[in-house]
Amino acid sequence: MAKPADQVKPPTINGDRPDLTSWVADNSAADPDVTTYSFTVSAKPGRTVTLTRAHTVFVRHAARSAQGALVSLHIGSSCGVGGEFRYFTTDLDDQSGAWVPTNDDAAQIHEQSNFPYVVKNDDPESFVLTAKTVDCDCTWRIQLDWTSDTQTGRTVIDNAVGRNFRTMGTGGYPRLAWWLDYTTHTWVTKRPTTPPW
Known part of the structure; x- marks a missing residue:
């Protein structure tokens, strides 16, 4: 986030869960270096739709702040969702917004394809x-972009909670890390030994 490290505090805890939504908004936080997002279309x-193109549209494209902090919040383990996906990358430093087809090396999926x-x-x-x-602080x-019969259209996709995506380079920023201790319902700076850890 674009804030000096000594001004960064962890989120407040309501019950046994952190208030991440308010924390992100209050601190103008961004994803560090990489944002990964999945969606299904x-x-x-009774209709057939051809997806002709997907690309990144910039709302703001600025140089990252000279001061900032890389914050890691650890709130417990979770499981991923399986399925078959089309994999793409985009370079946010390049304002063209182009998507490049790629593969998922982690899942050993090496087939590449592209629109439409x-x-x-x-x-x-x-x-x-x-x-x-x-x-970038992007x-x-x-x-x-899509077509269906004689219709053409554009669908805008955000981060599923009504906000634009935000990603910021963090090279050279100091790193901060907190773990949520579910026994005391507090943030700690060392990984707890109690479940779910």
Whole structure:
């Protein structure tokens, strides 16, 4: 985040969960270096939609702050969601917003493909976008262009809670880390030994 490290505090805890939404808003926090986002597209029953293009649209593209902090908040383990995806990357330092097809090395999926894609109600497509930056403090969203019969349109995708994505390069920033201790319901600076840790 674009704030000196000595001014950064962890989120408040309501019950046994941190208030991350307020903390992000109050601190104007951003994803550090990389944002990964997945989404699925399908058509209404009886319709076929061709997805012609997806690209990054910048709301703000600025140089990252000279002062900042890289903050890690650890709130417990979680499980990922499986499935078949189309993998893409985008370089946020490049204002063209272009998406580049890639593969998922972690899952050993090496097939690459590119737009256009055809979707139906019972035949959706799922995508994973990895957006990276080194120097940018970028606020952005996804634009998906499509056609269906004689119609054409554009769908804007945000981060699913009504906000644009924000990603910021953090090279050279001091690092801060907190773990949520579920026994005391407090933040600690060393990994707890109690569950779920």
